[in-house]
Amino acid sequence: MGPFRVLYLDMNSFFASVEQQLDSSLRGRPVAITAMENEHGCVVAASYEAKAFGVKTGTSVKDARRLCPGIAFRASRHRLYVRYNLRVAEVLDRHAELVRIRSVDEFQLALSGEATTLPGAAELVATLKAAVAAEVGECLRFSAGIGPNHLLAKIAGKLEKPNGFQWLFADNMPDRIAHLALDDLPGISSAMRDRLMRAGVRDVAALCQLDPRHARAIWRSVEGERFVRSLQCMDIPLVQTKRGGYGNSKVLAPAFRRPTEAYLVSRWLIEKSSARLRRDGRVAASFSLFMSPIGRRGWGRSVKCAPSQDTATFLRINRALWREAWPYIRGAELMSIGVHLADVDHLVTRTGDLLLPLRPAERTASERASVAMDYINDRWGAGTIRLGINRPHPGFFERG
Known part of the structure; x- marks a missing residue:
């Protein structure tokens, strides 16, 4: 071998x-x-x-x-x-x-x-x-x-x-990659590069020779130790990652950049994201909205909620956040928007609620309606049933 x-x-x-x-x-x-x-x-x-x-x-x-x-x-x-x-x-x-x-x-x-x-x-x-x-x-x-x-x-x-x-192994490391900048390496962002520089790690050769325990401290995570041990040619397997959330973002075509049009696109993005959430048997306990007005700083907010997979719930939160953002974005054009459902867990682990009443892992009436909507849309085509008005903006990435 x-x-x-x-x-x-x-x-x-x-x-x-x-x-x-x-x-x-x-x-x-x-x-x-x-x-x-x-x-x-x-x-x-x-x-x-x-x-x-x-x-x-x-x-x-x-x-x-x-x-x-x-x-x-x-x-x-x-x-x-x-x-x-x-x-x-x-x-x-x-x-x-x-x-x-x-x-x-x-x-x-x-x-x-x-x-x-x-x-x-x-x-x-x-x-x-x-x-x-x-x-x-x-x-x-x-x-x-x-x-x-x-x-x-x-x-x-x-x-x-x-x-x-090309190949990399103990006989040609770290000399073979010594010419690379720190942030040329996959997984090294500009922020991590700056953190490494502050710790005295100024080039790839120094990073390869770093004590893995020191790397853990710099990364503030075991991933730093795993990264450096990999550079030192150890057989470090990939670990399964936990899904952090469901979301969609969209760079808007000129016809969709007015806030009134972009708002309808955000509703469409929520319907897509929440359908994926239900498909995977998950619930989300927070909702985030991001937007980038042209010529202005970006705007974003996150809201905690009861764990849910209900499209209508996320649409209500979205509407409230757009009202909050309105004084800032009024009269602007939006280059992009994004929605994100986070704090994700499995529906089967959701606890019950005595006040509703709702048994553990049981769907609410609104969630059951959303599941029925998914079934009809899968059977007869996306958008056959929608929760109110939205504006599909699939763009060219979804062509073909």
Whole structure:
């Protein structure tokens, strides 16, 4: 057995590559995927041909045209990309052990037998590249990384793009990643970078040599110790995370930016989020509303409530928060809004209420009505039954 346990695959410019695969006229050309079909939108993904001109995620459409004359724009089709993600996953799982689909363009596989050695892993990666190209599409390429744990495999997978293959293990650590900035590492935010700097950890080499117990103190969590032990090439497995909440946010198209229109979009977001909450058999004990007025600081509030999965309950809280926000947002346009249902627990663990009366784990009459609404909407189509007026704003990410 060799030192490698995990193979991490990172699809190269995945959204743009799917569009190039489907439209041969786009191959070899700079392509940008946008969130809106107008000059007010921004780039959410770019092909490597576009990246060579400086076009990247977050670049406005106007700036992308200036940086790269002749660039081709395509509206995002997220459902299409998910279908391609599943096609890639099916191919990978036939040739190796697919452990996790980490995101729409990232996959984690387990290595065993000869593939735990560098030659064996290299042969497996070549096989996977050929299989994806042949069975999904020649434009679909990925960079691969291997390591003794998921963190090092992920870092290795980002060292050589596009279409690369790299490895990290005890023999080349930390020298192989010493050139990276602290916040180049996955999981190191700018705030955590600043905290590390204040603790005297100023570069990746120093972080790799840190005492794991000191890392726990800096992170103020056991995750710091797990992170550093992973950098030190220990076999640290991923832990199951507890779901923190259910929510939706939306960057608003110009036609939806007036507060009166955005409010109706927020009602639609709540109906979607609470339906997902019920689908998973959960209840939420807090509701949050966020909005970003153009030219003003963002506004947000959170409200505690009795644990519930009732759409009408969250709509009432939402209406009260919009009334509270109204003096601040009156006359403004909103760039984005978001709702979040948090303090989540399972319905089966909810205690009863003698005053209602309500038995433990029993749904209220309003919650039962919401469940019936879910059934009808699943059977006859989303929006067949709605609780009052809302304004669907699916956008381009839900096309395809």
